[in-house]
Amino acid sequence: MARQTQSEFKAFERLFNKIRRAKAEKRRSAVGTLTPAVMRKHLASGAPLDLLYGVNRDGTAFTVDDLKKFDKKAQATRKKYGAGKRGVRIDQLIKASKSVDIERCKTDLRTARFYRIFNSTDGVKLHFQTSASPGSQYTHHQVIVRLDEWGDWLTSTLPFNQAAQRILNGRISFDCDCGRHQYWYRYLATIGGFAVKPLEYSYPKIRNPKLTGACCKHVLKVFVTMRGPAVQRLIMAEMKKDAEKIGFGGDRSSANRFLNQKELSTVERSARAMKSEKAFDDYLKAQKAFKKKLKEPKTMKSLEEATKKAQLKAATMEKIARKERQGREKAERDVVLAKFHGHMMASIYRDKLTKNQAISSFAKDNNMKVADVKEMAKNITV
Known part of the structure; x- marks a missing residue:
């Protein structure tokens, strides 16, 4: 596969900005969504939801009891992910993800390319381009990951290589433009405190009423790439620049760029070496072994x-x-x-x-x- 240039990634970024704006406009005109206002109204009145807001997959109308269950699930999700503190650790997100999404990450996707680091007023974000599944109407998807512990470790006295590891394994928030994230997981990420805009406040009453899972296969593929040494070295270099900067916190003068051609080549070689099967199998084995070891009296x-x-x-x-x-x-x-x-x-x-x-x-x-x-x-x- 031919290596992509910086100019191609800039064109990709412009294209996906348009795609995201179009999807946001389409979402704003959607009907039948279970917004917080709708849930409040129907919980208070007890009125059925079938006329305006559709029916269950089995054809029955949504009832007030259904809404109460939805609300209970939402409260449990907020508690589970510690909403109120920005981001969730990557290992917790992998553990919460469905096995079907992990398997699809292993089998369906070839690449997840890191191409931009963006220091926005909302925090330091990494932009990734992932391949789409075979047979998909799309060729690529865009994943954005915000490093929510950047400021915590930037101001520490820990060596930069260790601080970069902590950041990349620490709390993160993310967004993916794919339908799986939009209809299954974006609401869950929003109430769990690990969503990057756009946020979603309408309950996924049809696709994910039990609020299970956490990450789509594209985000999971990105997690594999983030474990590579090339990404860690780039984050370490950007931390050094940010630490030496004279200016206000959140200033966009540093850590706000597309990777150059040499960096893109290095990251791509590193990403190819990181196999999804091994990455997740190693993680799951380590988790299982650690829990077993932790229970031993010694x-x-x-x-x-x-x-x-x-x-x-x-x-x-x-x-x-x-x-x-x-x-x-x-x-x-x-x-x-x-x-x-x-x-x-x-x-x-x-x-x-x-x-x-x-x-x-x-x-x-x-x-x-x-x-x-x-x-x-x-x-x-x-």
Whole structure:
């Protein structure tokens, strides 16, 4: 397969911006959607939904009990993904995904190409182009992944290579333009707190009433590519640039570009080396082995001992830091007190000022409150 150029990815981006706008316009004119307003209205009135909002797959009308079940599922989903904190960890998303989507990712898709990093006001986003399934009316789909822990690790003292790993394995949000994501998962991502705009507030009453799964095959394919060393190196390089930048947080002057031709070639070679079958099989085996190991008495004892040691070490370090801090503060107070004593002696005996005048002048010269200086005066004799 011929390698794509930066100009081709720019054309792809322009095309998918048009496609997304067209889909958004079509979505706004949709009828029969189960919006929050519709759910509130019918839960309050008990009126049937069949006239305006269609029927179940078995031909029966949606009832108030159905709506209550939908609402209960939505509340459980919010709790499951910790809505309120942006993004969800990739391992949690893979674990929540349906096996059918994982299998389709393995068998249906050839590529997921990383081609753009975009530092928007909403956060740092990675743009990917994925192949479509054989027989699909489309040739490609676009997946956008927002790195929701970028700021957390950018400001840490962790080495950039380790910080990049943490970011790429940490909390993320995403969007895919495919129908599977739109009709099955976008509502779930929205209420779960891991959606990138456009958001979806209409309940998937026909396609996914039980709110199962999490990711379509295109997003899962992107997760495989994100595990590659080339993506990690690029994220590490962009973090270095962002850390050295002088400007406001969220400034769009850095980490906002299409990859150059050399980077595109490197990323594509890395992506081809990352096989979906191995990536997911390794992940699932590791998860299973870790859970089994965690339940062993020896492991539990080791974890308890390690936790106690870590807590003791943290308490000791805090005690040392507190003593050092108190020592510094005492030294600083002694310096100020000595300075104040000299000022009072000179002001009263040389400059013939009153005690209150001397206190006021010291407070002014040292940008201190007069009340604080008066309190300090109690500790000296002039």
